[in-house]
Amino acid sequence: MTVTTRPTRTKATGAWADGDRTPLNHNEAFKQEDDALNVRQRIIDIYAQQGFDSIPHDDLTGRFRWMGLYTQRKPGLDGTHTGEDDVGDSRFMMRIRTDGGKLSTEQVRVVARISRDFALGSADVTNRQNVQLHNVQIEDVPTIWERLETVGMITTEACGDCPRGMLVSPVAGIEKDEIIDGTPAVAEIRRRWIGHPDFSNLPRKYKTAISGSPRHDVAHEINDISFVGVVHPELGPGFDVWVGGGLSVKPILAERLGVWVPLEDVPRVWHGVTSIFRDHGFRRLRNKARLKFLVQSWGPSTFREVLETEYLGHRLQDGPAASVPAGTRRDHVGVHEQKDGNVWVGTTTIGGRIGADGLEALADLAEGVGSERVRLTPHQKILVLDVPPDRAERLVADLKEIGLEALPSEWRRNVLACTGLEYCKLALTDTKNRARWTVEELEKRLPHIDIPFSIHINGCPNACARSQVGDVGLKGMLEKLADGSFREVFQVILGGSLAEDSELGRKTRALKVAADDLPDYIERLARTYLDQREPGESFHTWARRADEDDLR
Structure with missing residues (x-):
């Protein structure tokens, strides 16, 4: 069946499906050469x-x-x-x-x-x-x-224009109220297609997320393809499929395809969507080459039709939308009962920094309570699984000694930071050190804040720390001063969120904060919110309605 609803292209996009594989930029040339x-x-x-x-x-x-x-x-x-x-x-x-x-x-x-x-x-x-x-x-x-x-680990396709590391629920297979465990599908995708030439030349990077957790814990709204656990009223547990999410300088939230996919079909649907991206993705311009631009051009209904008729050869089941209760925490921090009677202990870092000594100590402490399993989360958290309940309290105390807190302040719990100026060639500002300093200052000034308050610190516009979907998103910039010198500043984006009310953050007119003033600004902002909030109102809801003067 031929699909006729795709937008007409007036100039070459570099898509292979158009019949001309002539490279239209240097990245496409070197990928094609070897x-x-x-x-x-x-x-x-x-x-x-x-x-x-x-x-x-x-x-x-x-x-x-x-x-x-x-x-x-x-x-x-x-x-x-x-x-x-x-x-x-x-x-x-x-x-x-x-x-x-x-x-x-x-x-x-x-x-x-x-x-x-x-x-x-x-x-x-x-x-x-x-x-x-x-x-x-x-x-x-x-x-x-x-x-x-020697221990089954690789660096293959951790970066590049290929299927990068897949986000998966860190508590897959052990969460008490899990809808479905997506681990078998992840293993099959990795076995068949990671490091395979079929997908080693995609138009740009390609990010996958799979979770059967009712907490929607893999940020599916901002990935290229996501499978989200959902119960079909007739067919039972399976996955709701989302495509075309991504942030960076042109943030776009993913779209539902409106289908229900059983666990055993997840690898085949993943292969179909990935193949569409490979064949139809816009390769001419790097800044338009992500899957989100193809989905935006076609729309989800056309994308689904192409997937079904040209790549799968059959129709997919219509399916219900996955939903998540308001106020659900996605990060798995704290002590939580597993379905086998053990518990996991979820801890937070500050901006992901742990170091060799911290990793060694983490392994020692986990093994000391009888655990051999650790998980990293999509929120820069670290979990120790399979902990006997009577040993959890001691483990919580010991992990805190190495900087991993299972009972953190809201400030410490909700900060993300990208690599930043210390190592990244694209960065304009420091991030990791700023994150730690800001968190420690706010813990002194507002130690008892009682609501989630996320701070996402990015050293450049590329949004590796998800600046557009945090309560306070910070995009690193440089500002030239009157004497010709420069100082680090952050453009402020407010009120972004994922989960039950996903929405990109609000840019307020010319709102920038000097890096040295971050704790002062965020303290002032938080106090204004606490004074003005309605009962039960989240920060991001307030920030979307607040007067601009109150956000400064």
């Missing part, structure tokens, strides 16, 4: 042997991403150097792929030792459920891979 997955062997055979200077440009700044490697920012360069050709260092950030944040204590310990031996003790957990190391040298990469592979 499958990026092939760079792994060159790293082992050539670059690790001959050193950093032996790496050609297209491998270094392009294909290395498919192996989870980015050159990091040279030490000591402030934000005024962002965008310069020589901002990159000869050391690398390495992203370790952990689909669903699943880690055994043995794996945690291996990563800690790799960090200590090869990454100057660095280790951050991300809101993509990965671990990032910094200061890695190319000569050490093959040895790092060997160590990771």
Whole structure:
């Protein structure tokens, strides 16, 4: 069946389905010249042997991403150097792929030792459920891979124009009221298509989320494709499918396809949607190449029709929308009963920073209470699973000693921070240190705030810390002063949220805050909200209706 409802294209988009695969930009050219997955062997055979200077440009700044490697920012360069050709260092950030944040204590310990031996003790957990190391040298990469592979871990396609690490409910299979466990589908997708040439050349990065939790704990609204647990009134538990979400400089929330998919069909539907993106995605311009722009162009009904008729060969079941109760927490922080009678202990970091020592201690403490399973979450949290209830209180106290708090303040619980100026070549401002300082100041000034209050700190416009969907989103910028010097400032975005009332945040006219004034500003904002809120009113609801003067 031929679909006739797609918008007519007036100029080439670079989509392969249009019949012309001529690369329309340099990224498309280097991907077409050589499958990026092939760079792994060159790293082992050539670059690790001959050193950093032996790496050609297209491998270094392009294909290395498919192996989870980015050159990091040279030490000591402030934000005024962002965008310069020589901002990159000869050391690398390495992203370790952990689909669903699943880690055994043995794996945690291996990563800690790799960090200590090869990454100057660095280790951050991300809101993509990965671990990032910094200061890695190319000569050490093959040895790092060997160590990771001994415990079943990889860096393959942790970055790049490919299916990146999948977000999965960190409590899949153990949550008492779980709708459905998506873990088997995740394992099948990873087994069949991660590191496979079928999808190693997508138009841009491609992010997947799968969760059967009633808490909707994988931020499905901002992923390229998401499967969200839902109960069909006749067919039972399955998944509601969403496509086309993403943030960055053009934030767009995902759209429902209106279908219900059983667990066993999730891999096939994932393959179909991913194939549509590969074939029809807009490759001409990098800033228009994400799936969200294709979904926006076609609309969800046309997208569903193409999926069914041209990629699956059959109609999908219509399905109900997944819903979540108002006020539901998504982050799994605290002590929670598992369906087997044990508990998990969910803890928060500040901006994901933990380091080699923290990882080693985490493994020791988990094993000390009889657990061998740790999970990372899509909110920079860390969970210890399978804890006997009578040992939970002691574990909570011990984890706090290493900076992982299961009973945190609202400020500590609800902060996200991207990599920032310390290592990222795109950043304009510091983030991790600002996050810690701001949280610690607010804990002193407003220690008893009684509502969720999220602060998302980003060092640039790319929104890796989800600035558009936090209560207070902060986008790093530089401001030129009268004497010609620059200072770090943040553009403020207010009232964003996901879950039961998903909405992008509000930009208020010329609202910027100097980095040094962040605690003062957020304290003032929070006090105004507490004075003006209606009974039960969340911060993001208030921020959407408040007068602009009250938001300053």
